[in-house]
Amino acid sequence: MSRRVGIIGHPVGHSLSPAFQQAAFSHSGLDVVYERWETPLTSLPDRVASLRAPEVLGANVTVPHKEHVIPLLDEVGGLAARAGAVNTIVNREGRLFGFNTDGPGFIAALRNEAAFEPAGRSFLLLGAGGAARGIALALLEARATVDIWNRTPGRAVALARDLGAPARALADPPHLASYDCLVNCTTVGMEGGPDPRGLPCPLETAGPALLVVDIVYTPRETPLLRRAAARGLRTLGGLPMLIYQGALAFELWTGIPAPVDVMFRAAENELARREGAAP
Ligand code: NAP
Secondary structure, eight states, X not given: OOEEEEEEESSOTTOSHHHHHHHHHHHTTOOEEEEEEEOOGGGHHHHHHHTTSTTEEEEEEOTTOTTTXXXXXXXXXXXXHHHTOOSEEEEETTXXXXXXXXXXXXXXXXXXXXXXXXXXXXXXXXXXXXXXXXXXXXXXXXXXXXXXXXXXXXXXXXXXXXXXXXXXXXXXXXXGGGOSEEEEOSSTTOTTSSOTTOOSSOOTTOXXXXXXXXXXXXXXXXXXXXXXXXXXXXXXXXXXXXXXXXXXXXXXXXXXXOOHHHHHHHHHHHHHHHHHHOO
């Protein structure tokens, strides 16, 4: 019998995970089917309970359920417990374990795709939502310093307080010259988001060595990345983080190394297919 994994969220129709996870299972010769599990909040307890079946390896969890799944699991440790968010569930003989691979996926993307080691570097995170929280925790664990600036200042203050020193919330719009890396963790610039053509912050004060990262991955070249490249700054898009969080999930489910190149190719093909199909 085929084993099963899926993505739990609402909506999940546009998720790229089925394309690149299925490619990884097929490439690795594993008889696993990756499914889309559209799950409104009222169905979440039943959906999570269904993961205990012996043929189910586990699941990815996406918006809006990363926090809601926690009380439904048997064990949640490490970063997931500190982030208060689970993006990967593993079924081990009927017991459900929760992990968060978003932050580690971000760090792997920085190291592997931008040759950027976070230890000892200063980061400015724009945004104070779920993605910013996971990334900030992973950066602090990697011994980076983290400042946070958010449209709603109170959320940045609350996040910095939860994270503890050396995380700091900025009260005023940031001056970029003192940072090594800027990371957009807002939805600004995201296709279908509240401000698809906007910039999450101006880049006029950036020094020449600033690395500009946008975790938004649709479109692949966001307005922020385009503006940064036009200023001659180094950039990293959001697709690598997506792939590495997925690669870490694949390894948790299967115990074998993820074929990262295959996953990148499948995701890029899927994005190109969608861009080609766009009106
Ligand atoms: P979230 O929890 O809803 O947080 C959204 C953030 O965006 C908040 O800080 C919000 O500020 C800010 N924001 C929204 N509209 C804004 C505007 N018009 N101007 C300025 N700030 C605005 O979302 P999330 O889960 O953290 O996700 C954030 C983005 O990251 C999404 O685009 C998501 O697709 C992307 N993401 C990518 C990956 C990846 O693997 N590459 C992983 C996770 C998330 P307020 O607090 O003021 O509302």
